[in-house]
């Protein structure tokens with residue numbers, strides 16, 4: 001079964017009398033080990049799609065199966081648990097807590113998951129070493145460069161061993177050299193088996209993925225790689 005399966009997914013925002021159809025009949029299957037980029041101009045529905053994939057929002061029509069589970073049947077608590085346990089998130093603006101060091105930031109999702117202190121520390125050190133930050137674990141976000149902050153965020157996204165890594169414009173705040181370093185990390189993680197979906201409006205960044213789909217006026221079409 002696919003890790004992610006969207007079937008006929010649509011999303012309509014209703015604001016007063018005005019209805020905006022942000023997504024229309026979206027069908028996406030992502031299998032374990034896949035690396036998918038979702039491209040598209042501003043207003044095309046990428047954030048709406050990301051919110052649905054990330055279980056922050058639900059489709060108005062259609063079905064979302066995550067690891068075989070129909071997301072529509074889950075309550076908010078179950079969704080929060082799935083977000084923390086099965087998904088890893090990387091954002092454009094890093095979303096690190098500023099007052100605690102890299103280790104503590106990376107340990108957070110494991111606190112939510114109920115892991116013990118020793119295991120949390122072990123896994124956080126391992127993940128930070130994996131992204132090349134062995135020498136920066138005790139630094140706070142404001143003592144780090146953008147690229148280093150994004151590495152911390154990637155380590156945080158991985159520590160609960162997610163089924164799927166969701167990255168929303170992960171290089172949007174980085175210069176091109178640092179962007180390449182970050183994309184190289186995603187590439188290596190994918191080569192090791194991590195399933196990745198990345199949202200970007202930059203073709204150079206999308207080119208790292210195995211498959212690219214384009215979002216336009218709420219519709220998603222295949223661009224690169226074979227159809228399922």
Ligand code: ADP
Pocket residue numbers: 013014015020021022040041042043044045046047048049
């Ligand atoms: P993108 O991320 O590609 O810029 P979005 O998913 O943010 O696209 O938006 C897709 C469409 O849905 C746009 O027309 C946008 O104005 C509309 N939209 C997005 N969020 C909302 C919302 N919360 N309420 C009403 N309309 C929205």
Ligand code: ADP
Pocket residue numbers: 076080081083084085097108109112
């Ligand atoms: P809840 O509905 O239980 O309050 P949230 O929607 O706040 O859950 O968070 C859902 C998941 O997002 C959490 O389980 C956690 O993994 C992640 N999360 C929330 N806040 C943070 C944060 N500051 N740092 C890292 N992860 C966070």
